[in-house]
Amino acid sequence: xNEVEQSPQNLTAQEGEFITINCSYSVGISALHxxxxxxGGGIVSLFMLSSGKKKHGRLIATxxxxxxxxxxxxxxxxxxxxxxxxxxxxxxxxxxxxxxxxGTGTLLAVQP
Amino acid sequence: DSGVTQTPKxxxxxxxxxxxxxxxxRSGDLSVYWYQQSLDQxxxxxxxxxxxxxxxxxxxxxxxSAQQFPDLHSxxxxxxxxxxxxxxxxxxxxxxxxxxxxxxGPGTRLTVL
Numbered sequence: 001x002n003e004v005e006q007s008p009q010n011l012t013a014q015e016g017e018f019i020t021i022n023c024s025y026s027v028g029i030s031a032l033h034x035x036x037x038x039x040g041g042g043i044v045s046l047f048m049l050s051s052g053k054k055k056h057g058r059l060i061a062t063x064x065x066x067x068x069x070x071x072x073x074x075x076x077x078x079x080x081x082x083x084x085x086x087x088x089x090x091x092x093x094x095x096x097x098x099x100x101x102x103g104t105g106t107l108l109a110v111q112p
Numbered sequence: 113d114s115g116v117t118q119t120p121k122x123x124x125x126x127x128x129x130x131x132x133x134x135x136x137x138r139s140g141d142l143s144v145y146w147y148q149q150s151l152d153q154x155x156x157x158x159x160x161x162x163x164x165x166x167x168x169x170x171x172x173x174x175x176x177s178a179q180q181f182p183d184l185h186s187x188x189x190x191x192x193x194x195x196x197x198x199x200x201x202x203x204x205x206x207x208x209x210x211x212x213x214x215x216x217g218p219g220t221r222l223t224v225l
Contacts, residue, residue, distance in 0.1 A: 041218070043219075045215060
């Protein structure tokens with residue numbers, strides 16, 4: 001069983017729709033990261049959160065530590081939001097390192 | 113632009129060869145991470161350096177090695193290359209180690225023929 005599970009794996013939406021991507025993890029973590037990877041390959045960090053909720057523009061990320069679950073929401077989706085969204089978790093151990101363990105990603109296509 | 117640079121952008125080489133990938137972290141970042149992204153394994157953590165010292169190792173093969181230099185740039189050396197080493201290699205940096213946001217470079221796409 002993967003330590004980080006994302007759903008759905010693929011998502012197609014119409015422009016303007018509200019989108020939710022879910023991430024569940026099976027171990028205790030120090031933080032959860034949402035990343036965006038565009039077709040060109042580059043990875044952008046969207047959020048790092050360890051509790052509660054964060055908002056940046058049309059993106060909202062929430063985390064429930066007790067349930068080991070996080071969601072990434074996109075409001076008023078736009079074709080430029082089309083990308084792979086990756087959930088990753090980080091741990092602190094043995095000298096406070098910060099390696100990431102990644103989910104398999106959600107491929108989002110927003111159609112005009 | 114994350115401020116993290118990686119060279120080269122693309123690299124095509126043959127099996128059995130050795131290559132060096134280079135990463136320059138964001139100004140002020142002390143920690144460098146290397147990740148491999150392949151079609152079958154997804155993104156995997158390889159190794160972390162903090163202020164010149166190795167801090168953590170992940171799924172890094174013995175044929176691979178890395179180092180971080182006094183100016184904080186890092187190099188990932190891949191030797192005795194195999195077809196299965198073809199992948200995107202990302203470098204990321206963060207200010208410290210511990211709970212910090214990581215900023216990713218554009219990646220180096222390695223193709224082994």
